[in-house]
Amino acid sequence: MTAKARFLTILVVVKVINVFEGHVTHGAEGHGWNWIGNNADSRIQWLSICSGLRWLGPFPRLARYSTAWRAVSEAKKADLIVTHGERMAVWVGLVKRFLRVNTPHLAWSFTAPQLETLSPLKLKLFKAGLRDVDRFIMFSQLEAKQYPRLFNHSAGRYQMVPWCSEKPVFDETAPCIVEGDYIAAMGGEGRDYKTLFDAIKDLPDLKLVVVTSPERVKGLDVPANVTVFTTIPYVDAMNIAFHSELMVTPLISDKVAAGHGTLIAQFLLEKASIVTEAETMDGYCENGINSLTVPVGDSFAMREAILKLRHQPELREKLTQNALKFARTKCSESSTVDYFHGYLREKGLLPTEPADAADGI
Structure with missing residues (x-):
């Protein structure tokens, strides 16, 4: 030139x-x-x-x-x-x-x-x-x-x-908004919180924290061991995700185009993730490799996946590291x-x- x-x-x-x-x-x-x-x-x-x-x-x-x-x-x-x-x-x-x-x-x-x-x-x-x-x-x-x-x-x-996306930016040194051990789920579009609630309602020792929009939980029976936050600041939502044991992304259909942003944020926050099986998640989730996947609307399978991750720290660590590598190399x-x-x-x-x-x- x-x-x-x-x-x-x-x-x-x-x-x-x-x-x-x-x-x-x-x-x-x-x-x-x-x-x-x-x-x-x-x-x-x-x-x-x-x-x-x-x-x-x-x-x-x-x-x-x-x-x-x-x-x-x-x-x-x-x-x-x-x-x-x-x-x-x-x-x-x-x-x-x-x-x-x-x-x-x-x-x-x-x-x-x-x-x-x-x-x-x-x-x-x-x-x-x-x-x-x-x-x-x-x-x-x-x-x-x-x-x-x-x-x-x-x-x-x-x-x-x-x-x-890049790793969510927030104050990781800020005190935890929610006390004690808990698992978390967040997001609004295309979510199926009914199945998630059904999965954990008979597990009283397990605490679930959900961050979503009001309409996504409207009309649902919220179990006693579930805390729901709606319309909270982004940094507060990230605080809840950051301090959780693991995260769940329940989708309403196997063809719904939703949850990708939340999933990648979870991966970057090094959270072992459970995700509903969906065609729209092809290329993102590999069952047993970087996440656990469960069939649509199957509360029993979701409950079993949650218990499996909670009781198998080696598997949780494997999924976490593979998910982090995927997010950094494919989704930066x-x-x-x-x-x-x-x-x-x-x-x-x-x-x-x-x-x-x-x-x-």
Whole structure:
């Protein structure tokens, strides 16, 4: 490469609009969340737009619509718009069509467990909003196969990328919120807490702590040995996970696309994990290797798995170490950064030569 070409490479600036809802970052405090911005190529200029506007807190739909409008307005001057979650992808897509903005759209974390239950009208709305999305990224192979058929899209527009994250950040020296020994479960989407409650209700000496949203336990009989926390700060949830003996991820179906983020967090926190068998967990969970898996809705199998892990410390340690290795090698943020850089180069938005290499002229 000539000196002039290298100089021009350094000057390249890729403008990316990063659009997300407040809950993506565990609360509306995530206004400055740049996704992978801190570790991505320095020639990428980020503008993050969050729906977590305080005055719109009571009106989440209005917050979503206004965020989509602002993001698309900014996208007129950008090279790429990245959305997180299916609802934001739909509304950004609709506003793009209305304003006739042609900026490429990458729909990251397009994970929608309830898509098959959409009414005909809502499905039509989804199809309209997603028509011009350049690429969809989801966290399971099952979704990558299902969604193209549902939306009548070419399969090549959908790709599976493992859920990637770094170890949760919180004060590990803070006092334990929950006293005594306990196992834990957390998360809302696609969870089956009824089966988990049935599994431990006859084990009075076993304490279970659940962190979820109120609607996930609404109408359930909560056993005496279960403590439920709802709508608590992220750092408190991580404190509960960190101090637990082991963790359980109970899923409502073997096809539900949920639980990946919670699972990887558990792995990184070095917690032996029990997970419901699900096609969406293929590639993440290996029974007896990095986790224990149990059939959907089988409270007896779940109870046996819990007791097995509690009474076999060698197995617990084996699962913990294998899970930690998997999360660090397959699900690190650097994997997401590498994929994103590759996507930008594929679209001709980023030179093939890294910024640090070009800096050496």
